[in-house]
Amino acid sequence: MELKNRSAFHEYYIEDKLVAGMVLVGTEVKSIRDGKVSFADAYCFFDKHELWVKGLHIAEYRLGTTNNHIAVHDRKLLLNKREIKKWENKLKDKGYTVVPLRIFFNENNLAKMEVGLAKGKKLHDKRETIKNRDAEREIKRYLK
Structure with missing residues (x-):
């Protein structure tokens, strides 16, 4: 199971990537396995030399009881x-x-998040990206 933030690749140039562990509670893990994650307003920030993700929406687990988690809160990412x-x-x-x-979940079934060091794109850069993607799609279509 892998959940991608497609808008990040549209809005930013990704310069570098890291894989970080996430501090989660049990029902959050179950919701991630069900694919109930939204990256809509999510971003990462540093606080006291720790990396946190803010605005990541992990829906409440439908079979959870009173011990269910809060859908949107700051989650700590684990890095060196x-x-x-x-x-x-x-x-x-x-x-x-x-x-x-x-x-995604790694081979040990631990939830991991890939974060990217990004630089914002301008409007004309986004158009260029779309044009290149469409051209590649056309080339693949003709090669089949």
Whole structure:
């Protein structure tokens, strides 16, 4: 099961990627397995040398009881100190941000999030991306 943030690739140039663990409660994991995740307003930020994801909507588990989780709250991402320092320094440059790219389960069935160091695209860049994608699609269609 892999859930992608497609709008991130449309809105940003992804310069670097990292895979981070996530601090979750049990019902959040079950909702992720059901694919009930929305990246609509999600973004990452640094607080006291820790990386957090804000605005990630993980729907309440439908079979959960009174112990169900809150759908939208800040979730801590687990990274090495070295990786955090490197990205914090890059974020000081103008125009960079950290965005969640995808959520997946690794071979040990642990929920992981891939985050990307991104730089925003301008409107003409987005049009160029769409044009290139359509051209590649046409080439693939003719090669079949």
